[in-house]
Amino acid sequence: MVKWTELERSTVKAIWEKIDIDEVGPQIWARVLIVYPWTERYFGSFGDLFTITAILKNDKVAAHGKVVLKALDKAVNNMDNMKRTYADLSQLHFQKLEVDPDSFRLLADCITITIACKLKSALSPQSQAIWQKFLYAVVDAMSSQYR
């Protein structure tokens, strides 16, 4: 189980408070699909993902970005219990959705980059380190049922 200091907890919460899920969720999701196009393999039902413009205008992409960030909210509020919090979602992504867990790492990096673009120097190097520790713990929890 990952151990968190008081500073780490407050830093993660402080960053999360600055994020508007409805604004940033769609941006993050579009960025993943554009920068790592092989992730489109999981979204056959999303319609037109053939061009960058189409991805940026796609309503299903935007909606899914919000869904994923709402799930991240659970991690922010359950930092001591991430494996248990995400056990069902991990199971779902493995058994039913058949998602390569390496995709979680790609998503984590895109989340951090999008947040950095938004917060700019307000995301200090130390905060970035803490935020990435948090996200990699989420990635671990999401990969935990892959066996």
Next chain:
Amino acid sequence: MSLTAKDKAVVKNFWGKVAPKAAEIGGEALGRMLTAYPQTKTYFSHWADLSPGSAQVKKHGATIMGAVGEAVSKIDDLTGALSALSELHAFKLRVDPANFRILAHNLILCMGMFFPGDFTPEVHLSVDKFLQNLALALSEKYR
């Protein structure tokens, strides 16, 4: 994932905007890499101060970005352009090439931080590919 003509044009165009701040971005990225990925500190134990903002970090970050800029100008032959640097990293510095990806992540993060309006997903895609190709050229001489 080799660079298309479009990727090269996007990278050159974006670099035109980034160039005035390149040294600063390099220093910032290196400092963040050392902070967020402490395993990278193992290559810099000869430095007195590894904290972000230290003189050595800033100077070396600027050096790195100088090389990146060179690579942009010789984007059609990255292997040739980086030949000497590849030998240095392979035989003298012996940096595990996995770290090039880590540095690339931090360079991208800083470019986005300094130029959020210009660092669109489309630019991000081409820059990511470019840095990946750069890393490949840098590891050319390793074995």
